[in-house]
Amino acid sequence: MVGRAAEHEWPWSNRKSKQPTILPVLMHHAPFFTALDPDARIKGSRDPLGFERIWTAFGREVVGNLTTVTRSVRQFSTLLFGFHLANQATESPADRDDEFLPVFLRFEQLAAYARYRGDQAAARDIRGIRAVRRNVERHRRGLWLSRKSEWQLLSDQKTYGLYGLFRMAACNSGWLHPDRQTQLSPRAREFVERRLLPVPRRVQDEIVRSIAKDTKIDLDKSSIVGVLAELLQPQLSSEEGDFYGPDLVRGVHQAKPWHGQSQLWDCIEAVNSPPRTLRWSDEFDMAHLHACIELARSRGHNELADRLDRIRRAEELLGAAAMLYDFLLTQDKQPIDTVAKEIAQAFGDGLSWLNVADLCPVFGESAERLVSLAQHLAGGRYAAACRTLIEHNDEVMRQRGGNAWIVLKQDTLEVRFLEEGGNLPTLKEIQHPWVHTYFLNALKRVGACVYHGQTGGDEDAAE
16 A cells, blocks of 8 residues: 555655655635645555645644554653753763753663563553564563663654654643753643652662663663653553543643644544444544534534544545555556556546635645546546646655656556565545545544543554
8 A cells, every 4th residue: 555665765765765844824724735745644655646745734724733653651751861861861961962862762671571570461552662672582681771772762762763764743732841842841740740749769869870871771670760660651641641541632731722723622522432333442434433423513513523524525535546656666567547447446437525625725736636637536537647647746755856657658657666566455445545644543543542441452562
């Protein structure tokens, strides 16, 4: 499937790289983009159609703090404790920025070992669990907390661990100091200090000493491992729920809070509760979106309903386009008319429900092609739609300095990127696509943990 390749890998470079940041500023629904937000990216996405900028802008209209990967409350907890203790472990404010990161990475390692030892169920929610499990099996009595490559939990722990993936969401939730983002905000610091009150001072000091420099620990004899396992146990306390609910789920303390995120959560909660058939264990999808739009409208939350409806109409096109492009990637050496006939047999006279003309401001420089694509699909002109998709990919890749994944030669598809591809979707799938998450999956996952005790896990934890 498009969007499921190696983690954080750019399609034109064939190597992993830290990416710059999307900063969409929404003014009358017309975003100005700088660069891509690494935490917005679908895990593993190569984004051959350049849709990430678009769906991110729509998603930020309703969820202001979370990202696609920030689906674990306990990983946020680890970040907060780590930032607090790492600042204590650095010697002086003048040197803190240089010293902070290695210290935090050592705390992340310590917390991962503690959670793994303390509760096997927590293993699903530990980033770098493969390395954690391997290290514990081989070196249980002598585990190093170290930034050295052989002890990092991930191929690049800074980028793919909590610092790289959760820090921006923590900042957006109001937990980091606006001017010194290696320090907690007063609200977050007060919460962490309150959680640490039952921990004896000598134990806190031992944790700080253990992460201040490279340290070897014995997982069975260390006095700090059990303490951290208890602090980071999967089930949240009521005190934690009172903190994480407003901050993570409802977005109350964002720099620019919007009341609609709290309204959105109330809708998500309602549509996943009896007598509705949607369940907390289900990922957010198009059925959830339809139900939330209907409920928001019935409650008089018209601004929220309008923003969600824009997401619905955008995804009906973007999701369908992504699935169809997946299919084209499997049609090497096939005449375009043959491909179009197969699509017509599956979808009939056209995707008449597509309605995206008013979304052009968010589509940006791709607006003309995307509106044309929608018109071709709505009118059942599938050969023209395929040509538009191929042209769109060519333009996206050209702007990146790369090559098109598919080219047409004498009206026959020549697929140049054979590693990707998927089956032709069914009519039901093309009518109700959910390829891009708009941060709604993360909101449901986090809210289910905070308000309904769903501990879940991070399916990307192993990298």
